[in-house]
Amino acid sequence: MEDALQYTQLAVNIIIILLFIMLVILASLLIKSVKNITAKFEELTMSAKDLKPKVEATIEKINSLSDNVDVLVTKVNNNVDVVATIVDRAKFTADSIFDFEKKIQSRIEPPVMDTLNTIAAVSVGIKTFIDKLKSTKKKKTFPEDKSFEIEINENIDEVNQELDEINSKLTDL
Numbered sequence: 001m002e003d004a005l006q007y008t009q010l011a012v013n014i015i016i017i018l019l020f021i022m023l024v025i026l027a028s029l030l031i032k033s034v035k036n037i038t039a040k041f042e043e044l045t046m047s048a049k050d051l052k053p054k055v056e057a058t059i060e061k062i063n064s065l066s067d068n069v070d071v072l073v074t075k076v077n078n079n080v081d082v083v084a085t086i087v088d089r090a091k092f093t094a095d096s097i098f099d100f101e102k103k104i105q106s107r108i109e110p111p112v113m114d115t116l117n118t119i120a121a122v123s124v125g126i127k128t129f130i131d132k133l134k135s136t137k138k139k140k141t142f143p144e145d146k147s148f149e150i151e152i153n154e155n156i157d158e159v160n161q162e163l164d165e166i167n168s169k170l171t172d173l
Helices: 002-139 146-172
Strands: none
Touching: 002 146
16 A cells, blocks of 8 residues: 555656646746736837827817817807897888888878879869860961961970870879
């Protein structure tokens, strides 16, 4: 039994030695991995150091842009308020002008239309009178003074033309 115990002791020692060798190999691989991780971390740190000034400059530009946008928005809001005030004033002025125009029209239009109708009626009456006078003059001829009759007819024709023009202007109104 002692032999078996020695063989067992020997096998256990060999296994322990193999485990220590594997532990040393594992430790060396772990050290190598930690060195690689440290190197990568240093590269990342260097990249971050290089990137830091660029990020700071970008942040400053963004802050400046933000300030400019704030100023611009404030100015636009102020201008919108001014434009709203101007539009309100223009609307009020237009309403006032419209009311004034209606007031003037309601006060002036009836007398003017009455006057125009009266002028048109007088014009038609005068024309009718002249036409009647002309027809009676044709019946009464003055053989001794034909130039007088021609002169009266010309004057009557001129008055008729003027009355026709007045009537056409009055109907245009």
